[in-house]
Amino acid sequence: MSFVFTKKNTLKIQELKKSYPKKKALILPLLWMVQKQDNFISEAAMKKVADITEQSYIHIYGVVTFYTMFRLNKPEKKIIEVCRTLSCELNGSEDIKAYLDYNYSNEYEILEVECMGACSGAPMCTLNGKYMENVTKEELTRVLK
Amino acid sequence: MIKKIVSKNFDIKDSFKIDVALKNERYSSLASVFEKTPLEITEIITLSGLRGKGGGGASAGCKWSLLDEYSGTKYLVVNADESEPGTFKDRRILSHDPHLLIEGIIATCYAIKSHISYIYVRGEYEEFSDILQIAIDEAYDRDYLGKNAKYLVDIVVHRGAGAYICGEKSALIESLEGNRGYPRLKPNKISPEMFFGDATLVNNVETIASVPYILKNGAKAYRKYGTPDSPGTMLFSVSGNVNTPGIYEVPFGVSMLEYINKLGGGIKGGKKLKAVIPGGASTPVLPADIVKYSSLDYENLRDNGSALGTGGMIVLDEDVCMVKALKNLLRFYHHESCGQCTPCREGTSWSDKILDKFVDKTATQKDLDILRSISISMNGKTICVFAPAASSVIDGFLKHFESEFLECIQ
Ligand SMILES: Cc1cc2nc3c(=O)[nH]c(=O)nc-3n(C[C@H](O)[C@H](O)[C@H](O)COP(=O)(O)O)c2cc1C
Ligand code: SF4
Numbered sequence: 001m002s003f004v005f006t007k008k009n010t011l012k013i014q015e016l017k018k019s020y021p022k023k024k025a026l027i028l029p030l031l032w033m034v035q036k037q038d039n040f041i042s043e044a045a046m047k048k049v050a051d052i053t054e055q056s057y058i059h060i061y062g063v064v065t066f067y068t069m070f071r072l073n074k075p076e077k078k079i080i081e082v083c084r085t086l087s088c089e090l091n092g093s094e095d096i097k098a099y100l101d102y103n104y105s106n107e108y109e110i111l112e113v114e115c116m117g118a119c120s121g122a123p124m125c126t127l128n129g130k131y132m133e134n135v136t137k138e139e140l141t142r143v144l145k
Numbered sequence: 146m147i148k149k150i151v152s153k154n155f156d157i158k159d160s161f162k163i164d165v166a167l168k169n170e171r172y173s174s175l176a177s178v179f180e181k182t183p184l185e186i187t188e189i190i191t192l193s194g195l196r197g198k199g200g201g202g203a204s205a206g207c208k209w210s211l212l213d214e215y216s217g218t219k220y221l222v223v224n225a226d227e228s229e230p231g232t233f234k235d236r237r238i239l240s241h242d243p244h245l246l247i248e249g250i251i252a253t254c255y256a257i258k259s260h261i262s263y264i265y266v267r268g269e270y271e272e273f274s275d276i277l278q279i280a281i282d283e284a285y286d287r288d289y290l291g292k293n294a295k296y297l298v299d300i301v302v303h304r305g306a307g308a309y310i311c312g313e314k315s316a317l318i319e320s321l322e323g324n325r326g327y328p329r330l331k332p333n334k335i336s337p338e339m340f341f342g343d344a345t346l347v348n349n350v351e352t353i354a355s356v357p358y359i360l361k362n363g364a365k366a367y368r369k370y371g372t373p374d375s376p377g378t379m380l381f382s383v384s385g386n387v388n389t390p391g392i393y394e395v396p397f398g399v400s401m402l403e404y405i406n407k408l409g410g411g412i413k414g415g416k417k418l419k420a421v422i423p424g425g426a427s428t429p430v431l432p433a434d435i436v437k438y439s440s441l442d443y444e445n446l447r448d449n450g451s452a453l454g455t456g457g458m459i460v461l462d463e464d465v466c467m468v469k470a471l472k473n474l475l476r477f478y479h480h481e482s483c484g485q486c487t488p489c490r491e492g493t494s495w496s497d498k499i500l501d502k503f504v505d506k507t508a509t510q511k512d513l514d515i516l517r518s519i520s521i522s523m524n525g526k527t528i529c530v531f532a533p534a535a536s537s538v539i540d541g542f543l544k545h546f547e548s549e550f551l552e553c554i555q
Pocket of ligand 1: 196197198199200201202203224225226227228229309310311312313314315347348349350352353529530531
């Protein structure tokens with residue numbers, strides 16, 4: 001299987017090259033582009049990114065595996081992330097996580113994450129990357145239906 | 146108590162749109178900036194006493210001056226990685242006053258003779274960096290940025306991908322260069338960061354957003370607020386067990402307890418205050434009796450055995466189990482250690498595991514001794530200050546709340 005960037009992305013890459021002194025700096029932006037396009041990062045895509053940035057495949061693989069937001073596999077379900085760090089825990093994130101696990105784990109992949117920078121809206125979670133703050137079970141039930 | 150300098154436009158409707166921003170003073174500092182020399186601009190910032198708001202509190206002016214002796218391309222990198230637990234202020238600037246940040250970037254680039262700035266935004270902040278990107282596009286359209294501007298500045302938003310450690314400035318540069326986010330060994334003399342070998346200034350979002358006010362009103366106007374050593378204001382924030390968590394900008398030096406009670410709305414459910422983690426998770430916890438005489442400035446909090454950090458207070462009420470709270474934080478450090486240094490990689494992992502025993506009440510005296518020795522082994526022996534911070538967190542809990550840990554020992 002090979003990976004090709006869409007036409008639009010190929011044009012974008014040409015633009016991006018002008019924004020950085022070296023091609024290597026394109027690695028993170030390109031990986032994001034890949035993940036937006038395919039919803040995960042395949043071996044073929046990593047090879048493509050390696051070609052464009054003139055780096056080895058293994059370097060790209062090393063980068064992908066360092067960052068928690070990059071995915072090597074296509075997610076089968078939609079993703080809910082529940083923040084578990086202190087301000088959220090003090091405001092009931094454990095209950096929210098348990099509630100989600102019990103009721104929604106068939107349709108959603110429910111993950112725990114560290115501080116998302118939304119502590120004044122604790123407890124918080126994200127639904128497909130979008131922030132939901134001061135979440136309650138009632139609100140989740142309403143939104144997830 | 147509130148003094149709005151950086152947060153002035155936060156409550157204005159559509160403040161992120163350029164027309165609204167222009168009506169509310171944004172970009173108004175630039176005319177006078179370009180009448181001065183870069184050196185004069187840096188001098189004003191130095192005189193104002195502006196200190197970095199990313200956690201370290203270094204003098205911004207001194208840091209800018211470090212780039213003077215370097216020729217060649219220079220870079221400004223704005224640190225919007227904001228991942229310190231309890232900290233959520235930079236995000237508000239990105240989403241509610243991005244033009245203030247852009248204005249600050251233009252002035253800072255002019256002062257350090259840079260023509261390009263990268264804003265490194267944590268990956269999770271996608272919806273907020275989208276707002277920022279639209280603001281940047283508007284600024285290009287109106288010729289505040291780009292080749293038709295009075296002074297050429299390009300801004301590139303660079304998206305992180307989930308790694309707390311990339312907030313550490315050298316790790317951030319590594320990440321920007323397309324590497325794993327490993328902090329670098331520090332040079333043996335004070336020097337700027339290096340992006341592909343060129344001198345680079347790394348400043349926090351709020352630091353840069355503080356620049357326009359100072360340049361427009363002068364160093365003295367900024368020094369009117371705060372204390373002699375901690376001048377000006379800061380976007381302090383409060384979360385945890387309080388009634389009205391949020392971001393409230395106040396001058397340095399105000400009483401911590403007053404801030405929590407007046408602005409944070411006091412403790413939820415009418416409970417008593419037990420402790421405060423004053424400036425993001427990495428600052429040692431302070432028990433209520435010390436909080437009583439603590440004030441929100443660098444010197445006071447240092448003297449009281451903690452640090453001002455990012456100004457993000459986490460408030461704990463009387464019912465909070467301190468063992469469980471420490472467990473929560475050590476789990477964070479375990480998860481976020483980059484793993485380069487053995488004391489940190491092993492220390493954060495083992496201390497996290499040992500805390501499980503305390504939570505389960507199956508710990509022994511030996512476990513407490515080991516926890517203490519891990520803390521010692523993590524302090525001062527690693528590439529970056531992540532491990533010493535974790536160590537000081539452990540020490541803070543054990544110093545002030547030892548009895549709760551002893552109660553968990555069989
Ligand atoms: C582990 C660690 C994490 C950090 N995270 C951040 C961060 O998320 N945002 C930030 O601005 N500074 C962070 N810093 C501080 C930066 O290294 C750097 O000092 C700061 O960005 C400089 O800007 P300032 O002088 O304007 O504060 C972190 C430091 C360490 C050691
Ligand atoms: S102290 Fe920890 S986070 Fe810092 S470089 Fe070493 S292993 Fe990485």
